[in-house]
Amino acid sequence: MSFVRHITLPKGFVAGATACGIKPSGKKDLAIIAGRAEVSAAVVTTSNQITGAPIQWIRHILPRGCGKVRGMVINAGNSNVCTGKTGLKDTETMAGLTAKILDAEAQEVLVASTGIIGHPLPMAKVKKGIAAAGATLSLRNDGDVAEAILTTDLRAKSAFVQTRIASREVRLGGIVKGSGMIAPSMATMIAVITTDAKIAPTVLRKALRQAVAGTFNAITVDSDQSTSDVVAVLASGLAGNKTIQPGTAAYRKFAAALAEVCGELARSVVADGEGATRLVEVIVRGARTDAEAEVAAKSVANSPLVKTAVHGADPNWGRIAMALGKSAAKVVAEKLTIRIGGQPPSRRQNAEDEFVKVFARGMGCKFSAKKASSLMAGDTVKIDCNLGLGQGKFTALTCDLSREYIAINADYTT
Amino acid sequence: MSFVRHITLPKGFVAGATACGIKPSGKKDLAIIAGRAEVSAAVVTTSNQITGAPIQWIRHILPRGCGKVRGMVINAGNSNVCTGKTGLKDTETMAGLTAKILDAEAQEVLVASTGIIGHPLPMAKVKKGIAAAGATLSLRNDGDVAEAILTTDLRAKSAFVQTRIASREVRLGGIVKGSGMIAPSMATMIAVITTDAKIAPTVLRKALRQAVAGTFNAITVDSDQSTSDVVAVLASGLAGNKTIQPGTAAYRKFAAALAEVCGELARSVVADGEGATRLVEVIVRGARTDAEAEVAAKSVANSPLVKTAVHGADPNWGRIAMALGKSAAKVVAEKLTIRIGGQPPSRRQNAEDEFVKVFARGMGCKFSAKKASSLMAGDTVKIDCNLGLGQGKFTALTCDLSREYIAINADYTT
Numbered sequence: 046m047s048f049v050r051h052i053t054l055p056k057g058f059v060a061g062a063t064a065c066g067i068k069p070s071g072k073k074d075l076a077i078i079a080g081r082a083e084v085s086a087a088v089v090t091t092s093n094q095i096t097g098a099p100i101q102w103i104r105h106i107l108p109r110g111c112g113k114v115r116g117m118v119i120n121a122g123n124s125n126v127c128t129g130k131t132g133l134k135d136t137e138t139m140a141g142l143t144a145k146i147l148d149a150e151a152q153e154v155l156v157a158s159t160g161i162i163g164h165p166l167p168m169a170k171v172k173k174g175i176a177a178a179g180a181t182l183s184l185r186n187d188g189d190v191a192e193a194i195l196t197t198d199l200r201a202k203s204a205f206v207q208t209r210i211a212s213r214e215v216r217l218g219g220i221v222k223g224s225g226m227i228a229p230s231m232a233t234m235i236a237v238i239t240t241d242a243k244i245a246p247t248v249l250r251k252a253l254r255q256a257v258a259g260t261f262n263a264i265t266v267d268s269d270q271s272t273s274d275v276v277a278v279l280a281s282g283l284a285g286n287k288t289i290q291p292g293t294a295a296y297r298k299f300a301a302a303l304a305e306v307c308g309e310l311a312r313s314v315v316a317d318g319e320g321a322t323r324l325v326e327v328i329v330r331g332a333r334t335d336a337e338a339e340v341a342a343k344s345v346a347n348s349p350l351v352k353t354a355v356h357g358a359d360p361n362w363g364r365i366a367m368a369l370g371k372s373a374a375k376v377v378a379e380k381l382t383i384r385i386g387g388q389p390p391s392r393r394q395n396a397e398d399e400f401v402k403v404f405a406r407g408m409g410c411k412f413s414a415k416k417a418s419s420l421m422a423g424d425t426v427k428i429d430c431n432l433g434l435g436q437g438k439f440t441a442l443t444c445d446l447s448r449e450y451i452a453i454n455a456d457y458t459t
Numbered sequence: 460m461s462f463v464r465h466i467t468l469p470k471g472f473v474a475g476a477t478a479c480g481i482k483p484s485g486k487k488d489l490a491i492i493a494g495r496a497e498v499s500a501a502v503v504t505t506s507n508q509i510t511g512a513p514i515q516w517i518r519h520i521l522p523r524g525c526g527k528v529r530g531m532v533i534n535a536g537n538s539n540v541c542t543g544k545t546g547l548k549d550t551e552t553m554a555g556l557t558a559k560i561l562d563a564e565a566q567e568v569l570v571a572s573t574g575i576i577g578h579p580l581p582m583a584k585v586k587k588g589i590a591a592a593g594a595t596l597s598l599r600n601d602g603d604v605a606e607a608i609l610t611t612d613l614r615a616k617s618a619f620v621q622t623r624i625a626s627r628e629v630r631l632g633g634i635v636k637g638s639g640m641i642a643p644s645m646a647t648m649i650a651v652i653t654t655d656a657k658i659a660p661t662v663l664r665k666a667l668r669q670a671v672a673g674t675f676n677a678i679t680v681d682s683d684q685s686t687s688d689v690v691a692v693l694a695s696g697l698a699g700n701k702t703i704q705p706g707t708a709a710y711r712k713f714a715a716a717l718a719e720v721c722g723e724l725a726r727s728v729v730a731d732g733e734g735a736t737r738l739v740e741v742i743v744r745g746a747r748t749d750a751e752a753e754v755a756a757k758s759v760a761n762s763p764l765v766k767t768a769v770h771g772a773d774p775n776w777g778r779i780a781m782a783l784g785k786s787a788a789k790v791v792a793e794k795l796t797i798r799i800g801g802q803p804p805s806r807r808q809n810a811e812d813e814f815v816k817v818f819a820r821g822m823g824c825k826f827s828a829k830k831a832s833s834l835m836a837g838d839t840v841k842i843d844c845n846l847g848l849g850q851g852k853f854t855a856l857t858c859d860l861s862r863e864y865i866a867i868n869a870d871y872t873t
Contacts, residue, residue: 129822376508378510446865448865
């Protein structure tokens with residue numbers, strides 16, 4: 046496979062990966078991403094109360110979610126979750142062995158782990174894997190890394206954005222794995238973004254938290270939430286820009302670029318969702334507050350009845366109204382307008398979306414079911430809900446729910 | 460089909476049903492349940508903010524959820540939801556025509572409607588149906604009524620309980636339809652319970668609310684919530700008991716019998732859930748409070764990953780731990796114990812359940828996956844979670860998630 050390059054395009058990063066035998070398939074399963082020197086790091090981790098050992102490690106070395114690190118080691122195929130003291134020790138060992146290769150301290154290495162949970166890592170394989178991956182660290186192996194972090198994902202997923210900040214070229218590259226929002230047995234979402242921007246860890250964290258809110262925190266495949274989700278951004282500072290300060294034009298430009306990378310990665314996670322055949326954008330406008338818009342949008346995006354209707358290209362507005370109405374957000378049927386949008390299959394790429402109004406003033410509208418269904422038959426379906434109560438807005442991203450989702454998840458461990 | 464009798468077994472009730480052509484299949488679709496005279500009534504209706512016209516009618520005639528009524532008319536095949544002023548007028552017409560048959564006022568007739576939403580009722584058919592159903596009112600047609608209220612349900616569902624209150628025999632009979640918790644396009648859960656107990660409307664409502672909390676409010680098929688859910692109980696007072704007063708032994712006995720009927724109906728709704736192949740009881744104990752136990756149990760019961768694992772008879776405790784951990788209830792991995800229970804297929808009926816401990820002290824236990832899987836292969840699977848933090852407990856009921864659910868819901872309107 047050949048990939049467009051991504052996480053080693055920002056200056057100051059190398060990456061390498063190997064197949065050390067954790068995945069029974071023999072595919073690549075261990076990756077290292079490293080700064081050539083110390084880098085600024087910021088992370089956002091899962092809000093699940095049950096957490097894997099690597100999440101506990103990251104919180105231990107970066108208690109405020111940011112700091113200076115040298116790199117990150119990731120294994121796939123066996124997630125180090127609910128493995129007790131052994132799990133914590135194994136995580137520290139992974140950090141320590143990677144640190145040795147990078148001539149650093151264990152406390153300077155982030156760790157992530159994804160795959161089936163509850164089984165201790167096969168540490169003999171992992172140790173060999175770290176040595177082997179370390180030996181491949183270079184500018185050219187970022188494609189291998191994007192592959193090595195996958196579990197049930199069908200595709201490697203990456204993004205790249207270039208921007209100018211105060212006349213300096215700044216690059217951001219990212220990779221992600223996810224499949225299910227949490228894929229089978231906590232398969233976990235892991236995203237790593239590298240950048241050569243010069244920015245302090247605390248400012249980087251602020252930008253990351255903002256970026257995550259409208260991107261990774263706006264997507265859902267199955268409403269389940271992993272014990273190991275982590276989004277990490279590493280900044281080498283080699284772009285030559287003046288250090289980015291909060292509240293400046295430079296910060297806004299960097300934050301926008303980071304949000305763009307996160308948005309692209311988040312979209313690709315949903316598009317590659319387990320059994321997904323189409324992407325669904327649930328746009329809620331006119332809510333009393335942004336928070337209520339988010340609650341309402343996620344209620345629609347998580348509704349199995351809405352997701353199966355989208356799978357069947359069925360403009361069933363009743364299910365959308367139901368999902369809005371059951372949410373904690375204020376909804377008044379008489380003020381609600383629902384439109385269904387997308388691109389008819391005959392249209393050329395990048396054509397403007399068309400919309401059909403299906404619900405207004407407390408009732409279904411007269412509309413062509415054939416037209417609405419054709420708009421729902423494309424790769425991306427938009428569900429636009431105007432609550433008519435205020436200025437709050439939020440867009441949630443999800444995918445349809447197919448028989449394939451059941452097939453993937455009914456017998457994952459066996 | 461022949462049914463065990465139920466809602467006309469309590470003294471003072473008659474019932475009748477007909478096929479008036481609302482269901483394209485030609486099956487029965489209109490039913491009337493009536494007291495021979497005025498009866499005490501109590502209702503619990505959906506908490507969805509979008510409600511059907513019949514729900515608005517019920518709230519109009521019983522603003523405090525209880526009062527005196529003469530009967531109830533129910534149609535299936537077309538739910539009168541999001542149909543504007545026409546829908547409200549049609550509901551009032553249904554109540555009025557039924558009232559005429561019963562020699563009563565429209566305000567004394569409850570109305571319910573289930574099926575596809577957003578289409579005005581075919582009132583010509585409905586009017587003929589009310590006349591025809593009214594002509595069949597008798598003690599013998601309760602089976603027809605149980606059939607007439609169904610939509611995607613596979614089976615008619617009923618329950619009957621007999622108890623002695625102060626040496627008088629008191630009977631309670633019930634019917635329910637549900638299929639999906641809300642089945643396709645708000646197909647709605649409708650439950651009607653009749654009893655000959657003598658009890659005031661306000662006391663009946665108190666008993667109903669208590670009964671619903673642990674039964675109808677503890678079940679979930681797909682986490683979606685109908686715009687038309689209604690549970691109604693009608694009490695004729697002909698059992699000859701002294702009027703049941705709150706806080707007495709008689710009240711406790713009646714409340715227990717009502718909870719038993721509700722429990723049996725609720726279980727049958729889940730067992731007949733869309734695509735369901737097995738029942739899942741999620742028992743959460745040791746929570747800090749009952750409310751937290753409920754939140755945790757429902758998080759597990761609504762998790763698509765848990766439900767697909769049960770479908771595959773896969774003892775995947777990681778998904779259970781994840782679903783507990785993502786809930787708003789306090790969960791500490793080190794204090795949590797998870798056991799999976801059921802009956803091995805070889806055992807005779809009504810044998811004691813066997814349990815396998817799969818998770819304790821923050822880690823998976825050593826257990827026989829074959830044994831655990833065999834316990835999950837029966838009709839009922841128990842997931843027993845002890846949070847180890849307090850005395851709070853709650854049991855949620857759900858079903859597994861199968862390919863069939865997708866098939867039923869991906870193309871319901873088309």
